[in-house]
Amino acid sequence: MTFTASLGSAGSSTVLHLAGRLTDADVRTLxxxxxxxxxxxxxxxxVDANDLEALVPAGVRCLAFAQQHLxxxxxxxxxxASEDLRQALARAGLTESMTVVTATATATAAA
Incomplete structure (x- = not known):
């Protein structure tokens, strides 16, 4: 699936929706x-990653940049977050500085 991303806001929150497979060619957009x-x-x-299928390491660096500059x-x-995304964030040392809700936990919470 082709990568798509959108940005929106609700009150004092900003929502970044990511979908598809983020490749190196898509990092500039992200x-x-x-x-x-x-x-x-x-x-x-x-960061709504429910529809995100894959993320290259440069995408993880973009998320780290966001966290560091907020x-x-x-x-x-x-x-x-898929298990792959959660593991990539953990390897980058980001799971201590942000809240990561897995796809399974999100689906269970919605039920």
């Missing part, structure tokens, strides 16, 4: 949206 999300100074950044006290949540 980085642009991450820059916009960080620039909007949200109190909470929600204002102190801003919560970053990765919702719907």
């Amino acid at each position: 980085r642009t949206l991450v820059d916009q999300a960080v620039g909007s100074a949200p109190r909470r950044l929600l 204002a102190p006290g801003t919560e970053m949540v990765i919702a719907g």
Whole structure:
């Protein structure tokens, strides 16, 4: 599935929706949206990864950049993370600085 991404907001939260397979060719698009999300100074950044099938290491670095450049006290949540994404975030040392909700936990919570 082709990678798509969109950015929206609701109140003081910014939502970054990711879908498909993020390849190296798509990283520039993700980085642009991450820059916009960080620039909007949200109190909470929600990355909706429920429809994300794959993410290259450069995509993980973009998420790390977002987390590092958010204002102190801003919560970053990765919702719907696949096991592969969760492991990639853990290898990058990011699971301690953001909330990661796995796809299974998200589906169970919705039931």
